[in-house]
Amino acid sequence: MIRLNxxxxxxxxxxxATSIKETFISLxxxxxxxxxDRNEFWALxxxxxxxxxxxxxxxxxxxxAGKSTTLKIVSxxxxxxxxxxxxxxxxxxxxxxxxxxxxxxxxxxxxxxxGAILGYSKKFLEQKFDxxxxxxxxxxxxxxxxxxxxxxxxxxxxFSIATIVNPEILIVDEILSVGDMRFxxxxxxxxxxxxxxxxxxxxxxxxxxxxxxxxxxxxxxxHGQIVMAGKADKVCDAYYKAQTKEA
Amino acid sequence: xxxxxxxxxxRYKFLLYQLISRDFKVKYKRSVLGxxxxxxxxxxxxxxxxxxxxxMFKFSVPGVxxxxxxxxxxIMFNYFSEATNNAMTSVVMNFTLINKVYIPKYIFPIAxxxxxxxxxxxxxxPWLGIIIxxxxxxxxxxxxxSIWYILLPYIFLxxxxxxxxxxxxxxxxxxxxxxxxxxxxxxLIIWNYLTPVFYSIEIIPPSIRTYFxxxxxxxxxxxxxxxxxxGQRPSLTQLGLMGLIGGTVLLLGLYVFKKxxxxxIYYV
Numbered sequence: 001m002i003r004l005n006x007x008x009x010x011x012x013x014x015x016x017a018t019s020i021k022e023t024f025i026s027l028x029x030x031x032x033x034x035x036x037d038r039n040e041f042w043a044l045x046x047x048x049x050x051x052x053x054x055x056x057x058x059x060x061x062x063x064x065a066g067k068s069t070t071l072k073i074v075s076x077x078x079x080x081x082x083x084x085x086x087x088x089x090x091x092x093x094x095x096x097x098x099x100x101x102x103x104x105x106x107x108x109x110x111x112x113x114x115g116a117i118l119g120y121s122k123k124f125l126e127q128k129f130d131x132x133x134x135x136x137x138x139x140x141x142x143x144x145x146x147x148x149x150x151x152x153x154x155x156x157x158x159f160s161i162a163t164i165v166n167p168e169i170l171i172v173d174e175i176l177s178v179g180d181m182r183f184x185x186x187x188x189x190x191x192x193x194x195x196x197x198x199x200x201x202x203x204x205x206x207x208x209x210x211x212x213x214x215x216x217x218x219x220x221x222x223h224g225q226i227v228m229a230g231k232a233d234k235v236c237d238a239y240y241k242a243q244t245k246e247a
Numbered sequence: 248x249x250x251x252x253x254x255x256x257x258r259y260k261f262l263l264y265q266l267i268s269r270d271f272k273v274k275y276k277r278s279v280l281g282x283x284x285x286x287x288x289x290x291x292x293x294x295x296x297x298x299x300x301x302x303m304f305k306f307s308v309p310g311v312x313x314x315x316x317x318x319x320x321x322i323m324f325n326y327f328s329e330a331t332n333n334a335m336t337s338v339v340m341n342f343t344l345i346n347k348v349y350i351p352k353y354i355f356p357i358a359x360x361x362x363x364x365x366x367x368x369x370x371x372x373p374w375l376g377i378i379i380x381x382x383x384x385x386x387x388x389x390x391x392x393s394i395w396y397i398l399l400p401y402i403f404l405x406x407x408x409x410x411x412x413x414x415x416x417x418x419x420x421x422x423x424x425x426x427x428x429x430x431x432x433x434x435l436i437i438w439n440y441l442t443p444v445f446y447s448i449e450i451i452p453p454s455i456r457t458y459f460x461x462x463x464x465x466x467x468x469x470x471x472x473x474x475x476x477x478g479q480r481p482s483l484t485q486l487g488l489m490g491l492i493g494g495t496v497l498l499l500g501l502y503v504f505k506k507x508x509x510x511x512i513y514y515v
Contacts, residue, residue: 075349120261
């Protein structure tokens with residue numbers, strides 16, 4: 001279960017430090033910090049929504065609408081400026097694959113490093129190691145430093161590590177198109193498996209087709225606010241209409 | 248808050264281990280001697296420093312084995328400066344990670360302090376070697392063996408706590424103010440000269456000597472030196488003071504870090 005109550009997120013666009021003095025003062029002086037609010041930017045403004053257990057919810061909207069910010073707030077990477085987030089269950093964030101890969105290390109070493117970053121336990125990784133390797137199709141390259149990998153190979157490895165869990169909550173930011181065509185099919189199937197396995201899913205994509213295929217409910221964000229939320233087909237149609245009209 | 252930290256720590260123990268082992272693997276990648284360098288480097292550095300200070304500058308400290316005196320100072324100060332320096336840059340350098348996955352951010356400075364700490368433990372091997380060799384004519388004085396060596400782990404633990412605390416503080420401040428990277432480098436150089444690493448506190452004029460003795464690094468150094476050079480137990484006040492300094496600085500570092508960590512994401 002995920003619930004966002006009146007969530008707002010403010011970024012300061014002019015955050016670059018102007019001077020040492022200024023920075024030090026603003027570190028300790030709250031009043032002065034407020035004065036710099038001219039450059040503020042609200043990435044999200046009073047967003048409310050709820051995702052029930054087992055629901056698959058898509059988020060659509062144009063670039064900069066606040067989709068990724070929403071995912072980051074749900075996964076705990078960012079704390080909202082205002083409002084609260086309630087998350088019940090273990091999250092597997094697939095916001096960006098291969099976070100923390102070290103190019104100097106071999107694929108084998110990176111499986112453990114990346115797995116640890118994603119919060120897997122040692123025992124779990126040792127159990128699932130063969131499965132990860134097999135899915136990634138990189139058996140022959142296990143002891144090669146990944147700086148020698150092609151970007152497709154790296155992405156395949158990352159995808160295989162990230163999807164090895166059966167999370168209670170899955171957060172996905174447009175990662176279905178990884179690797180060559182065959183692997184894309186395979187990864188799409190794997191995603192479907194995870195999604196259909198009763199997991200709660202929050203899914204961001206620009207592909208309306210995959211949103212329609214996967215999601216039961218869709219939230220349409222624009223300028224940090226919810227424009228529309230409801231049945232997938234209805235929201236997708238409205239969004240498509242608005243997009244084509246502008247163009 | 249404390250209980251929270253412990254349970255969090257348990258959950259991320261494996262990650263901590265992975266980060267430290269990553270540092271080791273990357274550090275010694277493609278070097279023929281590999282981890283042996285952790286032993287060789289302090290020996291070679293010591294040899295250079297010992298030659299410079301005892302032969303060229305004619306430094307000595309009356310009544311003690313100057314080599315051991317110097318090496319104790321060097322390895323301890325180097326640990327502190329390398330660990331805090333690495334800790335300082337760790338949060339900023341791992342920003343791509345912090346921005347993508349939720350990880351407790353304090354894990355980065357701690358991993359660095361422990362990684363350098365393991366290296367420090369390795370340098371204790373050549374250090375003990377020099378102490379043993381002092382009985383076979385290395386330097387003018389032999390270092391007495393004593394039962395009080397059992398206190399060394401305690402002192403090193405307090406020293407580690409102090410280092411982690413400072414590392415947390417500088418890593419936190421440097422997120423908001425990148426100038427700290429450069430400022431802290433200078434601070435370390437000054438701190439090095441203000442700490443009796445290669446000279447004796449006796450050469451400092453008595454009027455300002457008290458201030459020198461307030462230096463936490465001096466307190467840790469003196470504790471270790473009185474054990475290895477004189478075979479004496481540091482006074483209970485001194486031992487208590489070390490625990491107090493280590494604990495206070497660690498808690499202060501954790502507190503400031505925890506207070507500010509949610510803001511990191513806007514600054515990196």
